[in-house]
Amino acid sequence: DGGITQSPKYLFRKEGQNVTLSCEQNLNHDAMYWYRQDPGQGLRLIYYSQIVNDFQKGDIAEGYSVSREKKESFPLTVTSAQKNPTAFYLCASSIQASGTYEQYFGPGTRLTVT
Amino acid sequence: AQKITQTQPGMFVQEKEAVTLDCTYDTSDPSYGLFWYKQPSSGEMIFLIYQGSYDQQNATEGRYSLNFQKARKSANLVISASQLGDSAMYFCAMREIYTGANSKLTFGKGITLSVRP
Numbered sequence: 001d002g003g004i005t006q007s008p009k010y011l012f013r014k015e016g017q018n019v020t021l022s023c024e025q026n027l028n029h030d031a032m033y034w035y036r037q038d039p040g041q042g043l044r045l046i047y048y049s050q051i052v053n054d055f056q057k058g059d060i061a062e063g064y065s066v067s068r069e070k071k072e073s074f075p076l077t078v079t080s081a082q083k084n085p086t087a088f089y090l091c092a093s094s095i096q097a098s099g100t101y102e103q104y105f106g107p108g109t110r111l112t113v114t
Numbered sequence: 115a116q117k118i119t120q121t122q123p124g125m126f127v128q129e130k131e132a133v134t135l136d137c138t139y140d141t142s143d144p145s146y147g148l149f150w151y152k153q154p155s156s157g158e159m160i161f162l163i164y165q166g167s168y169d170q171q172n173a174t175e176g177r178y179s180l181n182f183q184k185a186r187k188s189a190n191l192v193i194s195a196s197q198l199g200d201s202a203m204y205f206c207a208m209r210e211i212y213t214g215a216n217s218k219l220t221f222g223k224g225i226t227l228s229v230r231p
Contacts, residue, residue, distance in 0.1 A: 033218075040223065040224075041223055041224075042118070042205055042207075042221030042222050042223045042224055043159075043205070043207075043219070043221045044221075045218040045219075048218065058218060059218070088157060090157075090159060092159070102149060102161045102164055103161070103219060104161065105151075105158055105159035105160075105161075106158070107156065107157060107158045108157040108158060110157070
């Protein structure tokens, strides 16, 4: 079955540590995205990538970094510079970034930093 | 200014009845797309329905339909014959084609729907 996988589902880290969230898709989509969701809120875009080896900052990129070395993979690193990292993180992909193609989402990773 | 507004408090509907979830949007872009997503308690975002700004007819997908009123800038989701599994958060989102930056979807804050047996 085609889809997007994110691992792990729950992640716990100590403050000051970097942590990397995994996102893999087998939909052959060119575009991939990372969103953050806080309780009772909608999603906010962190980073997106239109093609391999290319990515752009979203609305709240500070304290995060990404890479896109393979079409299937778009890992997100939450660095120690992110002041409020505890949140629900969702990865998404779409056929391409332009146009109005819907985005398909993974199951999400709930990150707790103490 | 908020681009997507979802102001309804938690909504309740009786099983098998229809329910309308409100969404208003704000854009000066002549070309845009409107999306509705469902987020059950598991957290995954599930795409439900899409409406393009130039589409002449309201979009429909099974039990979901979109009441698109362009002049009023509203894109309400109608769920017919509600089922218990429809209990979830529902998000309205917009993608602006020309003025929107970064290929992003702009999301509203969501509406909680609870279906009563």
